[in-house]
Amino acid sequence: MTKQKSTLWEWIKAILIAVVLAWVIRQFFFAPILVDGVSMSPTLHDRDRMIVNKIGYHIGEPKRFDIIVFQATEDKDYIKRVIGLPGDQVEYRNDTLYINGKPYKEPYLDKEKKQLSEGPLTYDFKLEEITGKTTVPKGQLFVLGDNRRFSKDSRTIGTISMDQVIGKANMLYWPLKDARIVK
Template sequence: MAKKKKNELWEWTKALVIAVILAGLIRWFLFAPIVVDGLSMMPTLKNQDRMIVNKLAYKIGEPHRFDIIVFHAPEGKDYIKRVIGLPGDRLEYKKDTLYINGKAYKEPYLDEYKKQVTDGPLTEPFTLKEKIGRDTVPRGELFVMGDNRRFSKDSRHIGAIPMSKVIGKASIVYWPPKDAHIVTAE
């Protein structure tokens, strides 16, 4: 009887160790939780939203324009922002409109805030050259901005983000439950 109990304890211990190792591998290589800290992605993401970051997305694919990504920022914090410019893109903002390679783009995720702003544009006019000293987004880098344009520290302030600093793609808001949703590019 003692041998059977000892054997059962060993089986439970092995199962627990395997579960912990698998959870660690999944968190390290595939998915990670993150808490939104601040208002820079409002109204899309709210302060203290809890999200899942897909770390695998850019290991097997490339970022797309308007993806929401998490990256290691220069000050040692992780930031969450929207991809606006891809490598080789020429960017410009005029009259609250985004122009990429000379073509105007709609940004429906900004509509709510644009309606609220009465004292000028939501996004101040700029050219890429003014912000990063180059005409195009450098190879292997991304130009990112927060959706709350007036209150976002982003590529306009910290420069283009090297792909090597990107943790992954924000994919799911899971907390609070009433706000749970899959994050889309629009």
């Protein structure tokens, strides 16, 4: 009877340790996220599943064009691309992104631009028209969805605080046929 109790206790300990480790990893290091909607198409698709690296931005800062997950509301997280960093001037003119007056290529949008016959991906705008500020404020980010026509992003919600950022989403694991590191 003692050997049976001992074996049962070992199993219980192993399961508890596994549960605690899984919770710690998910809470502080990595977490799964479900892409909900088409705002990041063609890069990401509705119902794609990704891993969010939560620890990376505790060590470093977001970089331009990173795909991030942030808490948009109390019960809703958004996934978008970082376009403007603190101190940047952001403008979109003639279907071209300008940061600090310099045009930037967005190769992840090339396929979408070729398929569109009825005009640009998005309307022209300047950061100041959207936020009332000439540059992205300190501690804030300007984010856009890749599907510029159908994305609720900084053009409608304004800049986002670094405190809202959950992490960097760069590993797509489902559907399995599309599994990859997203750049």
